[in-house]
Amino acid sequence: MSEIIPLFPLHTVLFPGGPLRLRIFEARYVDMVGRCMRENSPFGVALIVEGREVGPAKTVTIGTTARIVDFDRLSNGLLGIVARGERRFRIESVEVQPDGLNVAEVTMLAPEAPTPVPLELQNLAELMRQIFPQVTTLYEDVLPRVDDASWLSARLAELLPFNLATRQRCLEIDDPVERLQYLNTLIGGAAQARS
Secondary structure, eight states: OEEEEEEEEESSOOOTTOEEEEEEOSHHHHHHHHHHHHHTOOEEEEEEEEEOTTSOEEEOSEEEEEEEEEEEEOTTSOEEEEEEEEEEEEEEEEEEOTTSOEEEEEEEOOOOOOOBOOGGGHHHHHHHHHHGGGSGGGGTTOOOOTTBHHHHHHHHHHHSOOOHHHHHHHHHOOOHHHHHHHHHHHHHHHHHHHO
């Protein structure tokens, strides 16, 4: 079943459970943020493949909903928000409103069930145990779940220095163990290139 959500095209890839910090200055997004906060409703984030954040922009078809968890008026007068990724979705169609806001008809993808990390990929869990203490400010109130392939693969994809196309490829992989295998190949290839 499809839903209609406001869409925020960005030069970033958001994963379920991932943090998103934005400075809002365009009227259309200030209005969208206000509505989302009043209604406690999410907005969609999708990676731009053509165009700019100030629009118009063409995006990928798989994105993630974000829910605002905190906001602040910044010293420069802009609105700062902190949002958290929730669910992946597929964009079916996009309509641009008169104020320039993109509104998308989306199909929500099934949430990933917690999945054990296979023995042969435990090196990635160990890598996250080393990384996570250094990035806790990004994940306030989030308990690490390094034994869950879904959580682990999402955090590695957003924290390691991959390009946006690689991150988007990770977001589009439906199986968390397959996503970990893909990340393991990338990390192994990078390690071999350095040696």
